[in-house]
Amino acid sequence: MATDQAHRRHVIDLDDFAADELEEILETTESMKEVLSREIKQVPALRGRTVVNMFYEESTRTRISFELAAKALSANVVAFSARGSSVEKGESLIDTVRTLQALGTDIIVIRHHQSGAPYLAAQHFRGSVINAGDGRHAHPTQALLDLFTMREKLGQIRGRKVVIVGDIIHSRVARSNLWGLTKLGANVTLCAPPTLLGPEAYWTGTWPEVTISHRFDAALEGADVVMALRIQKERMQGGLLPSLREYSRAYAITPERLARLGAQTLIMHPGPMNEGVEIWPEAVSAPNAVIEEQVTNGVAVRMALLYRLAA
Numbered sequence: 001m002a003t004d005q006a007h008r009r010h011v012i013d014l015d016d017f018a019a020d021e022l023e024e025i026l027e028t029t030e031s032m033k034e035v036l037s038r039e040i041k042q043v044p045a046l047r048g049r050t051v052v053n054m055f056y057e058e059s060t061r062t063r064i065s066f067e068l069a070a071k072a073l074s075a076n077v078v079a080f081s082a083r084g085s086s087v088e089k090g091e092s093l094i095d096t097v098r099t100l101q102a103l104g105t106d107i108i109v110i111r112h113h114q115s116g117a118p119y120l121a122a123q124h125f126r127g128s129v130i131n132a133g134d135g136r137h138a139h140p141t142q143a144l145l146d147l148f149t150m151r152e153k154l155g156q157i158r159g160r161k162v163v164i165v166g167d168i169i170h171s172r173v174a175r176s177n178l179w180g181l182t183k184l185g186a187n188v189t190l191c192a193p194p195t196l197l198g199p200e201a202y203w204t205g206t207w208p209e210v211t212i213s214h215r216f217d218a219a220l221e222g223a224d225v226v227m228a229l230r231i232q233k234e235r236m237q238g239g240l241l242p243s244l245r246e247y248s249r250a251y252a253i254t255p256e257r258l259a260r261l262g263a264q265t266l267i268m269h270p271g272p273m274n275e276g277v278e279i280w281p282e283a284v285s286a287p288n289a290v291i292e293e294q295v296t297n298g299v300a301v302r303m304a305l306l307y308r309l310a311a
């Protein structure tokens, strides 16, 4: 699979991106944001190209923002849901991808509950594949919109302290953010109870710069960004938490913790949120919360990626 930006065909994760390429995508995102601020929010960059959004798992933000992004670039956009398709008759992912190729698809956007599904699709597709979230492996476009939002608000990412708190063991958002944030020079702290972190050696072995903490109040000292992750009840195998109330007391962004944080500390969440579990409503609506801006920036980031892959 090609990895340098001149020949990039696929976006499976951010592990094979150099810092320069990440910066270029963030700059292209700024241009796309300018397009979206116009009265006519559409340019002809992908006219005549076909983008198929293949969603094998639920999504609101990612699915809709990819659709809006492709339409803003004038692509032909087709929504594919596993439900109601020949997948229900047993058609494999490989055969589905080959079928989409035979139908003239240029770019496949894929979300799948199985880690590795976008990589498999990329091996059997002559066009481009973008990972829209696979299992607990990766969610590169979420990480890019998070990076863009941080850079837009903080000016630069290098040297900033970013605390990612919550259900880290199940989080593809945490993994992709770790690649992006460390490549751009942020100081990342992962904070979770041991059962929601898994083996520390995995994290420090893959990202040696990362700091691990089990004490949220201590981890918040000097934070520029606090990113809360959703407790993924659907991926829990049971017994990882004594109770959600216990978890919230130690690890949620509560009104008390919000008051202790500086007004400059960004509050982020990739969504969807469990309000009252990992984040309180007061934190969601705080002036320093940028959760809605993350969603808004998702369209421009995805436009930037579609544009660069099509070019």
Ligand code: CP
Pocket: 058, 059, 060, 061, 062, 063, 133, 142, 270, 271, 272
């Ligand atoms: N953050 C995120 O991926 O949200 P959706 O599941 O709604 O796409």
